[in-house]
Amino acid sequence: MDNGFFDFDKRILLAAEKAEKSAAADFGYINDVTEYNQQKVLFSFIRNAVSEADFGASTGYAYGDRGREKLDRIYAEVFGGEDALVRHSFTCGTHTLAVALYGILRPGDTMLCVTGTPYDTIHGVIGISGKSKGQGTLADLGVEYRQTELDNNGKPDFEKIAEDVKKYKPKMVYIQRSRGYSLRPSLSVDVIGRIVSCVKSICNSVVMVDNCYGEFVEKNEPLDVGADIIAGSLIKNAGGGIARSGGYIAGKKDLVELCSYRMTTPGLGREVGATFGENRNMFMGVFNAPHVVGEALKTAAFSASLFSGFDFEVTPAPGEIRHDIIQSVCLENPEKLIAFCEGMQSGAPVDSFLTPEPWDMPGYDSKVIMAAGAFIMGASIELSADAPLREPFAVWMQGGLNYHSAKAGIMLAAQKMLDKGLI
Numbered sequence: 001m002d003n004g005f006f007d008f009d010k011r012i013l014l015a016a017e018k019a020e021k022s023a024a025a026d027f028g029y030i031n032d033v034t035e036y037n038q039q040k041v042l043f044s045f046i047r048n049a050v051s052e053a054d055f056g057a058s059t060g061y062a063y064g065d066r067g068r069e070k071l072d073r074i075y076a077e078v079f080g081g082e083d084a085l086v087r088h089s090f091t092c093g094t095h096t097l098a099v100a101l102y103g104i105l106r107p108g109d110t111m112l113c114v115t116g117t118p119y120d121t122i123h124g125v126i127g128i129s130g131k132s133k134g135q136g137t138l139a140d141l142g143v144e145y146r147q148t149e150l151d152n153n154g155k156p157d158f159e160k161i162a163e164d165v166k167k168y169k170p171k172m173v174y175i176q177r178s179r180g181y182s183l184r185p186s187l188s189v190d191v192i193g194r195i196v197s198c199v200k201s202i203c204n205s206v207v208m209v210d211n212c213y214g215e216f217v218e219k220n221e222p223l224d225v226g227a228d229i230i231a232g233s234l235i236k237n238a239g240g241g242i243a244r245s246g247g248y249i250a251g252k253k254d255l256v257e258l259c260s261y262r263m264t265t266p267g268l269g270r271e272v273g274a275t276f277g278e279n280r281n282m283f284m285g286v287f288n289a290p291h292v293v294g295e296a297l298k299t300a301a302f303s304a305s306l307f308s309g310f311d312f313e314v315t316p317a318p319g320e321i322r323h324d325i326i327q328s329v330c331l332e333n334p335e336k337l338i339a340f341c342e343g344m345q346s347g348a349p350v351d352s353f354l355t356p357e358p359w360d361m362p363g364y365d366s367k368v369i370m371a372a373g374a375f376i377m378g379a380s381i382e383l384s385a386d387a388p389l390r391e392p393f394a395v396w397m398q399g400g401l402n403y404h405s406a407k408a409g410i411m412l413a414a415q416k417m418l419d420k421g422l423i
């Protein structure tokens with residue numbers, strides 16, 4: 001519908017109407033998952049008797065911060081763990097994942113990633129690329145890294161996983177749930193459960209899941225199907241667009257405790273950590289997270305429909321069940337990719353007047369262009385798009401705090417491409 005605020009071409013308006021109609025079934029499924037997860041979170045708030053007193057600001061050592069401790073319990077319950085650590089002071093997802101890795105792994109241990117090459121920024125932590133050598137990477141500390149490649153369809157290769165687990169007897173098996181900057185399918189919780197069974201039938205490795213972008217996308221989480229430890233970022237799904245920074249680790253009690261000694265120091269662990277009044281945002285964030293993830297999923301489903309209607313290859317395809325909030329669109333060349341990002345940026349609630357440009361982002365191996373006009377810098381639960389300038393010139397888009405606004409952002413991306421004669 002043309003509401004008169006944006007100068008949408010008729011072609012874009014018609015295509016959007018058609019895309020929304022054809023995404024109706026996806027929306028129905030998404031609503032069902034959202035309702036389930038929203039009740040799960042609400043139930044946990046009620047069981048833990050969350051109250052105004054939990055939002056108080058602690059300073060200094062902050063022993064016995066009640067809100068902090070309650071929030072840990074809520075994350076543990078919601079994600080199916082025995083225990084959890086949730087802190088605004090985790091600076092990002094990479095930091096949180098690194099704390100879990102350093103918390104659990106020791107010199108001489110082997111870490112086996114069974115989902116192919118991990119997310120770019122984790123390379124530096126493990127010491128895969130060599131660029132961060134000497135900075136205290138896992139490799140510097142004598143942790144051996146091994147990797148099981150995905151099969152030709154980008155799916156976990158169960159035979160090879162079993163073979164590698166037998167061969168390396170890894171202390172940790174590492175699984176990445178989301179696709180990251182690749183075109184492989186993201187993993188369903190069900191498939192994660194099958195990997196866990198496969199590993200545990202051979203060897204008692206700790207199974208860790210990088211849960212970034214996966215939280216609340218399904219009714220179950222990896223800990224529900226036997227994973228031992230998960231971690232993720234609060235400026236993605238798990239913070240509901242309200243947490244201003246941070247991360248969480250959840251899982252088995254003894255493992256979470258080990259992580260706590262890396263998060264602060266051996267001896268102190270989780271007992272310290274001032275919250276400075278961030279508790280309210282953190283509680284509101286996890287409370288809103290199921291709904292916000294639902295809005296992001298609807299935005300992704302709409303985008304898949306819209307851009308497949310313009311004959312672009314999209315992953316996931318329209319109608320496909322989603323296992324993370326990411327939607328990729330293969331835009332074929334840098335011009336289309338840049339136009340897409342410019343258009344999306346022009347529809348952001350914050351910084352709409354900026355023009356995104358490709359740049360060398362720390363931790364990434366090629367130039368990246370990003371569209372993001374977010375209330376929280378870099379928050380990818382807000383509508384945003386990242387695109388490394390490399391084949392196949394795919395844009396990975398995600399987020400949308402609310403569907404209606406994000407839909408307009410997506411339509412503006414298409415409009416910009418039309419303006420430049422690219423669709």
Ligand SMILES: *Cc1c(COP(=O)(O)O)cnc(C)c1O
Nearest residue numbers: 092093094119178180210212233
């Ligand atoms: C985002 C992400 C990370 C890293 O999180 P940052 O907050 O960007 O440091 C790691 N793994 C996956 C799969 C991610 O999506």
